[in-house]
Amino acid sequence: MNTQLQLHKPVQKRSFLDKIKPNPKNAGYYFIAPIMVLFCVFMVYPIIRSFILSFQKFDAGHYKFVGFDNYILLFKDDIFLQALKNNFWYLIIQVPIMILLALILAVMINSQFLKYKGFFRMAFFMPAVTALVAYALVFRLLLNTDFGFINFILSKFGLPRVDWLNGEFTSKLSIIIAMTWRWTGYNMIILLAGLQGISEEIYEACDIDGANAVQRFFKVTLPLMKPIILFCAITSTIGTLQLFDESFILTKGGPDNATISVAHYLYNTGFRFMKFGYAAAMSYVLVIIIAVLSLIQFKFAGGDE
Incomplete structure (x- = not known):
């Protein structure tokens, strides 16, 4: 009975540089990334911050949580x-x-x-x-x-x-x-x-x-x-x-x-x-x-x- 031994090529681990290397398939995301960052900074964050602010009251130099009082x-x-x-x-x-x-x-x-x-x-x-x-x-x-x-x-x-x-x-x-x-x-x-x-x-x-x-x-x-x-x-x-x-x-x-x-x-x-x-x-x-x-x-x- 002949036994065939198959030699597998060892899997090489990807380095950190390989992981962050730009992939052409993701080119669209790279192009919109700067706009998305600006959108989050100037749109998403103010919306979240103002919503939190609506439950607060400015008193003596500090914001105090007041629930639904406003x-x-x-x-x-x-x-x-x-x-x-x-x-x-x-x-x-x-x-x-x-x-x-x-x-x-x-x-x-x-x-x-x-x-x-x-x-x-x-x-x-x-x-x-x-x-x-x-x-x-x-x-x-x-x-x-x-x-x-x-x-x-x-x-x-x-x-x-x-x-x-x-x-x-x-x-x-x-x-x-x-x-x-x-x-x-x-x-x-x-x-x-x-x-x-x-x-x-x-x-x-x-x-x-x-x-x-x-x-x-x-x-x-x-x-x-x-x-x-x-x-x-x-x-x-x-x-x-x-x-x-x-x-x-x-x-x-x-x-x-x-x-x-x-x-x-x-x-x-x-x-x-x-x-x-x-x-x-x-x-x-x-x-x-x-x-x-x-x-x-x-x-x-x-x-x-």
Whole structure:
């Protein structure tokens, strides 16, 4: 009986240098590693740190753990509740009007009969790229009670001057007008892209079936535009609940906190009164509200489809 002996080559241990030697298969990870480090330093860490901070209170030079006291105190804070009410007031009134105007403008620009489409696209989109502070200051001048251009026009028609920035209702209306002017063109561009993505063959089939323009819009265009409109509604909701510049610059939160937003009050709490724990708790309550409203919109509009 012959016995064959097989000699196995001894396994060599990989050195440390061999282990850390770059592998071409992992090249993609090497390229994104610097960005991921920056993302963790400037995004992930601040999120975790602010969440921990929301359970703390700055007292006598030290942060002290206070549990859920900051969150409980929020719902007993009259200014926070007023700011939250103002944000919802802006959301309910401004967002539907803005999206409706954006859709009308998008349909008009997408029309075959309109000339100079490039000019109109640029003109309507320009407010969205205007500096926030600059546009708020311009509106502050336009709506000035004594020498504002709007009151000048009203006086030419024999109408009384309006105290746009100091009345409880008119100050809210001023913010809504300013926000609508700034963001309608931005949403119009998104909706226009959606309209241009609808195949012409669908409209040709509608013409063959004898559908008129109104029927085409409500039976074909709107259903196909539903995901785009939902996207605009969600992003506009998030933006409105994060409203800061208009409240801070245009009305300064007045009169008597009638126009103050949650983000404006958060800024005052954290950077004027140095209550960083309380401000952090406020920010996370705002995040939860935004997430819940976005989920409701998504489910209500059939986003799963």
